Amino acid sequence: MELTLITLAVVLALLIVALWLLFYFVPVGLWITAIFSGVRVGIGTLIGMRLRKVNPGDIIRPLISATKAGLDLDIGQMEAHSLAGGNVSRVVTALISADRANIALPWKRATAIDLAGRDVLEAVQVSVNPKVIQTPRVAAVAKDGIQVVAVARVTVRANIERLVGGAGEETIIARVGEGTVSSIGSAANHKMVLENPDAISRYVLERGLDAGTAFEILSIDIADVDVGRNIGAELQTDQAEADKKIAQAKAEERRAMAVAAEQEMRARVVEAEAQVPLALAEAFRSGRLGVMDYYRMQNVQADTRMRSSIAQDDDHAGGPVR
Structure with a gap:
C-alpha cells in the first residue's frame, strides 16, 4: 500500500x-x-x-x-x-x-x-516636437575690454537620417558657445551686444552649426545677457604692476652695484692708508724725512683736527657768539 x-x-x-x-x-x-x-x-x-x-x-x-x-x-x-x-x-x-x-x-x-x-x-x-537645449553661461570679451556673459536657448529637431553617426547635444552646445564667443569678441564695445543681442543669434545661425550632427537647429535665442568684469582694465593694471616690479628690480640692482662700488673704493682707501706707515719708515731710512719734519706734520694734523672740531661745535650751537 x-x-x-x-x-x-x-x-x-x-x-x-x-x-x-x-x-x-x-x-x-x-x-x-x-x-x-x-x-x-x-x-x-x-x-x-x-x-x-x-x-x-x-x-x-x-x-x-x-x-x-x-x-x-x-x-x-x-x-x-x-x-x-x-x-x-x-x-x-x-x-x-x-x-x-x-x-x-x-x-x-x-x-x-x-x-x-x-x-x-x-x-x-x-x-x-522640437526640444530646447540651454547652453551654460558663456563669457566673452568685447573689443573695449568689457566682459559679457550670455546664455542661449537652442531649439533643435532630431534629424532621423543623421542619427546614426551624427554628433549629439554636447557638440551643439559647444558650437553655439564658440559662435557666441566669436560674435561678442567681434563687437566694437559691450553696449552694442546689450543693445542688439539678436545679432549673436544671426551670427551663430549663419555658420551652419548643425552640420554633421543628429539635429537640425531651428532657432537660437539669447535668454540672458549680463555685463561682467572689466578685463581690459584688469590687464592694464596687471601690466602696470609687472612693470613696477621690473623697475624696482632694476633699481635694486643699480643700488647693489653702487654699494659694491662704494665698498670697493673704501677698501682701496684702507689699503692706501696702510701704505702710509711703510712710506714714512722708508722716508726715515732714506733720509728724505727728518724727525723734526715728522713732528711738524703731526702738529699740523692736530691743529687741523682741532679747527674741524671747533667748527662742528659752532654749527651745532647755531653759529659763533658775537
Whole structure:
C-alpha cells in the first residue's frame, strides 16, 4: 500500500514537471492571444524562439501592436534584432509614432538607431516636437575690454537620417558657445551686444552649426545677457604692476652695484692708508724725512683736527657768539 502511494506521488510529480515544461516551451496562452489579435503565428515558431533563448512575449506583443497599427513587420527580423541585443518593443513603438506623424522611418534605420545606443522613440518624439537645449553661461570679451556673459536657448529637431553617426547635444552646445564667443569678441564695445543681442543669434545661425550632427537647429535665442568684469582694465593694471616690479628690480640692482662700488673704493682707501706707515719708515731710512719734519706734520694734523672740531661745535650751537 505504501509503495503504491509513493509510486503515485512520483508519477504525479513527473506529470506536473512535464506540464510545466510543456507550457514553458509551448506558450499556448500567447499563441491564443496572437490568433485572436489577427497575428498568424505557428506553435512551432514560438517553440523555436524558446529554443533560441528568445522570449516570445518580447516579439509577439510588439508584433500585435504593429499589426493593430497597420504596420507589416517580419517576425524573423524582429527576432534577429532581439538576438542582436536591441529593444524590439521600443523600436516598434517608435515606428508606430513615426507612421502617425508621417515621418519616413524604415525598419532597418530604426533598428540601426537602436543598436547604436540612441533612444529611437525619443528621436521620433523630438522630430515631431522640437526640444530646447540651454547652453551654460558663456563669457566673452568685447573689443573695449568689457566682459559679457550670455546664455542661449537652442531649439533643435532630431534629424532621423543623421542619427546614426551624427554628433549629439554636447557638440551643439559647444558650437553655439564658440559662435557666441566669436560674435561678442567681434563687437566694437559691450553696449552694442546689450543693445542688439539678436545679432549673436544671426551670427551663430549663419555658420551652419548643425552640420554633421543628429539635429537640425531651428532657432537660437539669447535668454540672458549680463555685463561682467572689466578685463581690459584688469590687464592694464596687471601690466602696470609687472612693470613696477621690473623697475624696482632694476633699481635694486643699480643700488647693489653702487654699494659694491662704494665698498670697493673704501677698501682701496684702507689699503692706501696702510701704505702710509711703510712710506714714512722708508722716508726715515732714506733720509728724505727728518724727525723734526715728522713732528711738524703731526702738529699740523692736530691743529687741523682741532679747527674741524671747533667748527662742528659752532654749527651745532647755531653759529659763533658775537
